[in-house]
Amino acid sequence: MATTCLKNVLFNRRLTASSIKSSRPSYLLRPCPAAQTRWSSATTEPRQPDADGGTKGGPSTQRYIKYTSESYPGIKRDNKFGKLSKAHVKFFKDLLGAQSAVIDGVSQDATDDLEPFNSDWMRKYKGHTKLVVKPGSTDEVSKVLKYCNNNMLAVVPQGGNSGLVGGSVPVYDEIVINMSRMNSIRGFDEVSGTLVVDAGCILEIVDHFLAERNHIFPLDLGAKGSCHIGGNVATNAGGLRLLRYGSLHGNVLGIEAVLPDGTVMDDLSKLRKNNTGYDIKQLFIGGEGTIGIITGVSILCPQRSKAANVAFFGLESFDKVQEAFRAAKSQLSEILSAFELMDGQSQDLVHAVTAKKRPLEGQYPFYCLIETSGSNPDHDSEKLEKFLEHVMGEEIVSDGVLAQDETQIQSLWSWREGIPECLGHWGGVYKYDLSIPLPELYKLVEDTRERLTSVGLIGDDEKHPVVGVVGYGHMGDSNLHLNVATRRFDTEVEKKLEPFVYEWIAKRNGSISAEHGLGLAKKAFVGYSRSETMIRLMKQIKDLYDPVSRITPLLDCLMTNYTAERYHEPI
Amino acid sequence: MPTPLKILVPVKRVIDYAVKPRVNKARTAVETSGVKHSMNPFDELSIEAAVRMRESKNPPVDDILALSAGPAKCVDVLRTAMAMGADRSIHVEIPDAGQGQAELEPLGVAKLLAKVVADEGRNLVILGKQSIDDDSSQTGQMLAGLLGWGQATQASKIEIDDSDRVTVTREVDGGVETVRFPLPGIITTDLRLNEPRYASLPNIMKAKKKKLEKKSLSDYGVDERRRLKTVKVEEPPPRKGGGKVEDVDGLIAKLKELGAI
Numbered sequence: 091m092a093t094t095c096l097k098n099v100l101f102n103r104r105l106t107a108s109s110i111k112s113s114r115p116s117y118l119l120r121p122c123p124a125a126q127t128r129w130s131s132a133t134t135e136p137r138q139p140d141a142d143g144g145t146k147g148g149p150s151t152q153r154y155i156k157y158t159s160e161s162y163p164g165i166k167r168d169n170k171f172g173k174l175s176k177a178h179v180k181f182f183k184d185l186l187g188a189q190s191a192v193i194d195g196v197s198q199d200a201t202d203d204l205e206p207f208n209s210d211w212m213r214k215y216k217g218h219t220k221l222v223v224k225p226g227s228t229d230e231v232s233k234v235l236k237y238c239n240n241n242m243l244a245v246v247p248q249g250g251n252s253g254l255v256g257g258s259v260p261v262y263d264e265i266v267i268n269m270s271r272m273n274s275i276r277g278f279d280e281v282s283g284t285l286v287v288d289a290g291c292i293l294e295i296v297d298h299f300l301a302e303r304n305h306i307f308p309l310d311l312g313a314k315g316s317c318h319i320g321g322n323v324a325t326n327a328g329g330l331r332l333l334r335y336g337s338l339h340g341n342v343l344g345i346e347a348v349l350p351d352g353t354v355m356d357d358l359s360k361l362r363k364n365n366t367g368y369d370i371k372q373l374f375i376g377g378e379g380t381i382g383i384i385t386g387v388s389i390l391c392p393q394r395s396k397a398a399n400v401a402f403f404g405l406e407s408f409d410k411v412q413e414a415f416r417a418a419k420s421q422l423s424e425i426l427s428a429f430e431l432m433d434g435q436s437q438d439l440v441h442a443v444t445a446k447k448r449p450l451e452g453q454y455p456f457y458c459l460i461e462t463s464g465s466n467p468d469h470d471s472e473k474l475e476k477f478l479e480h481v482m483g484e485e486i487v488s489d490g491v492l493a494q495d496e497t498q499i500q501s502l503w504s505w506r507e508g509i510p511e512c513l514g515h516w517g518g519v520y521k522y523d524l525s526i527p528l529p530e531l532y533k534l535v536e537d538t539r540e541r542l543t544s545v546g547l548i549g550d551d552e553k554h555p556v557v558g559v560v561g562y563g564h565m566g567d568s569n570l571h572l573n574v575a576t577r578r579f580d581t582e583v584e585k586k587l588e589p590f591v592y593e594w595i596a597k598r599n600g601s602i603s604a605e606h607g608l609g610l611a612k613k614a615f616v617g618y619s620r621s622e623t624m625i626r627l628m629k630q631i632k633d634l635y636d637p638v639s640r641i642t643p644l645l646d647c648l649m650t651n652y653t654a655e656r657y658h659e660p661i
Numbered sequence: 662m663p664t665p666l667k668i669l670v671p672v673k674r675v676i677d678y679a680v681k682p683r684v685n686k687a688r689t690a691v692e693t694s695g696v697k698h699s700m701n702p703f704d705e706l707s708i709e710a711a712v713r714m715r716e717s718k719n720p721p722v723d724d725i726l727a728l729s730a731g732p733a734k735c736v737d738v739l740r741t742a743m744a745m746g747a748d749r750s751i752h753v754e755i756p757d758a759g760q761g762q763a764e765l766e767p768l769g770v771a772k773l774l775a776k777v778v779a780d781e782g783r784n785l786v787i788l789g790k791q792s793i794d795d796d797s798s799q800t801g802q803m804l805a806g807l808l809g810w811g812q813a814t815q816a817s818k819i820e821i822d823d824s825d826r827v828t829v830t831r832e833v834d835g836g837v838e839t840v841r842f843p844l845p846g847i848i849t850t851d852l853r854l855n856e857p858r859y860a861s862l863p864n865i866m867k868a869k870k871k872k873l874e875k876k877s878l879s880d881y882g883v884d885e886r887r888r889l890k891t892v893k894v895e896e897p898p899p900r901k902g903g904g905k906v907e908d909v910d911g912l913i914a915k916l917k918e919l920g921a922i
């Protein structure tokens with residue numbers, strides 16, 4: 091859905107072959123989409139094949155990303171959407187004034203400047219946009235959208251561009267509406283913990299702001315140095331603290347958004363309770379920008395815990411991991427704030443890339459990271475000690491360490507948070523973000539690994555496209571990240587993975603996208619997780635909020651071909 | 662035959678390295694209440710260095726003794742030291758009078774350590790080059806003076822040969838310096854010496870059974886009177902934030918205004 095609506099609108103997916111010809115692959119400068127403040131921030135791009143399709147020769151700053159329109163020639167531009175003209179650009183420049191608010195590739199060549207907005211974090215998707223606009227206020231967003239709506243110009247909303255499903259970048263020439271200039275913290279009430287921010291505020295900056303006021307943002311994730319609160323809400327990001335603080339559906343109190351026709355929806359309530367009819371803002375949480383652009387968010391932020399502890403375990407089997415999880419829930423209960431799973435191979439790959447000293451002496455097939463946070467250090471330590479004695483004494487965990495200071499806490503976390511970035515070291519990563527009933531959570535990784543091994547796709551040298559199949563994720567939320575690290579995106583690999591993974595999930599009534607959303611990557615497969623009726627209802631909502639984008643069923647819209655038939659070809 | 666080492670490692674409990682220190686309201690000290698404390702990072706390096714000496718078995722290490730002087734909570738850092746590999750520890754309890762008043766000065770600590778060295782028959786003391794709270798960087802040197810021992814400060818590499826000679830590499834401006842002294846002696850540790858290990862769960866549990874002696878300053882007859890008076894503690898002036906400009910024209914205008922172009 092991601093880019094969607096608004097975006098879909100745009101697409102005239104009928105761009106003909108001849109019109110694409112002009113945009114040839116080129117060497118690209120390494121994009122740096124957003125300011126980041128922490129090593130783990132998501133802006134270090136995984137390596138991708140260069141123009142020869144090779145990845146040898148060490149990391150380079152010039153890497154080639156294939157255009158989405160070439161990888162997926164089945165996605166057509168819908169020609170009902172207009173083409174950008176100089177007159178359009180003039181309108182935006184007059185409206186937004188400031189030079190830095192418009193990146194204009196229509197009246198001049200701005201390929202390099204546009205690059206970071208055209209390609210995604212995974213370096214898997216790349217669009218052809220010629221125009222980026224950065225509105226600075228809700229009113230400007232409204233005027234931009236109204237103009238686009240009236241002129242049938244397709245758009246794609248973009249936050250920190252850290253999304254993992256290709257929803258934050260254009261496919262064709264959709265205008266990118268980038269929210270980074272809307273970055274003020276509007277207010278914070280220390281009594282209720284209610285925070286009101288612009289959508290373009292960066293998560294890490296907001297969390298620092300809250301830390302100084304002894305509060306915490308109820309969401310944390312590896313991309314915190316780049317992602318926007320608006321993007322987090324639009325994707326209903328789950329992340330590392332969901333186990334403790336719950337989903338954004340519960341924590342977001344109000345949303346201010348602009349609908350595709352420019353209408354400002356001011357529902358920026360600060361109320362915890364408000365049962366007065368349908369809770370429409372919920373549609374924007376996880377709506378991936380399909381029915382409007384979020385411009386402001388009010389959100390309930392909990393008190394920051396005074397005491398935090400992190401332990402890191404090595405375990406012999408997935409059964410032991412489950413035992414450890416049950417023990418953690420029952421013995422740590424209210425102070426447990428994260429329970430993360432990492433398999434042995436994921437840690438091997440992190441080690442291979444970072445060359446950092448491993449936390450544990452030995453190597454194990456499974457590792458877990460648990461975090462506790464509470465208000466009373468002595469109370470927490472006592473509980474934690476008992477728990478640690480229990481899991482060691484009962485031989486549930488084989489070995490483990492406990493961070494003794496804040497620096498160690500951060501470096502233990504880096505073995506979990508650093509995984510996505512390290513996996514991209516060799517080339518592309520096929521990413522699956524899945525909800526699976528716990529007992530079977532890891533079986534998918536084993537099945538997938540076996541499937542790729544049996545056909546000889548995995549190996550240590552350049553001849554084999556696949557470097558490894560790893561599993562990690564938010565164990566506490568039954569959420570597995572199945573990642574296939576490759577040296578290059580490869581049709582053979584993709585054919586073996588899809589629809590295999592989705593069928594596997596559908597059989598177990600899981601979700602094909604637990605927290606990353608549908609975007610471009612998953613929307614064709616929504617039928618594996620949602621019934622026909624649910625998809626029809628979603629489609630009705632889309633049409634209601636974004637009538638201009640209403641499309642003939644054959645085209646675009648994520649909700650159309652939900653049956654197994656895919657409207658786009660594998661890469 | 663090399664002499665077996667009897668090592669003393671003093672460890673200090675300080676405000677956690679990752680916490681931003683704040684000056685208290687009275688402006689007499691850094692605020693310590695309700696703030697996370699951990700072992701002084703340089704002391705972690707010292708413990709690690711001692712434990713690696715034992716692991717290398719050459720020369721043999723008889724015993725690693727950790728010591729901390731300070732309020733009751735210092736027991737936590739001693740447990741960490743023992744979980745990392747120290748054999749036993751001594752806690753010299755100094756009641757917390759609040760606002761850092763009871764804190765020993767480097768000379769007081771050095772006198773205390775000199776006593777402990779004598780009582781416990783130590784032949785090597787490994788200290789951090791400084792503690793990150795008051796950054797005095799004096800204790801090791803004073804201790805060497807009081808004992809009349811050789812010292813090598815800011816060690817980035819330590820070797821001990823069969824004839825009890827300690828060779829220490831230290832990073833200095835523009836290169837490295839290698840110094841040597843015969844045991845007994847004092848080493849202070851610097852960041853590049855090693856990468857301290859994590860406290861493993863089995864070792865954390867074993868540490869609980871290791872001996873932790875409680876002592877007081879009077880047991881050692883140390884005069885802890887302060888010779889220095891803190892007059893005032895102030896935060897550094899806030900950095901003047903760079904202003905934001907909207908666009909290139911704004912930047913040029915600003916630069917002109919400042920006379921930069």
Ligand SMILES: Cc1cc2nc3c(=O)[nH]c(=O)nc-3n(C[C@H](O)[C@H](O)[C@H](O)COP(=O)(O)OP(=O)(O)OC[C@H]3O[C@@H](n4cnc5c(N)ncnc54)[C@H](O)[C@@H]3O)c2cc1C
Nearest residue numbers: 092249250251252253257312318320321327328329379384
């Ligand atoms: C290293 C790394 C770790 C990650 N870890 C997690 C994790 O643990 N849990 C998790 O859930 N996700 C995770 N993600 C993915 C996550 O979805 C994004 O990081 C984040 O939530 C997206 O925010 P963003 O501002 O970057 O949005 P973008 O990537 O810019 O956009 C994402 C989608 O939201 C839309 N959008 C963006 N801003 C707005 C807006 N203001 N109004 C309407 N629509 C908008 C876009 O059109 C797009 O469809 C991770 C990503 C990375 C790179």
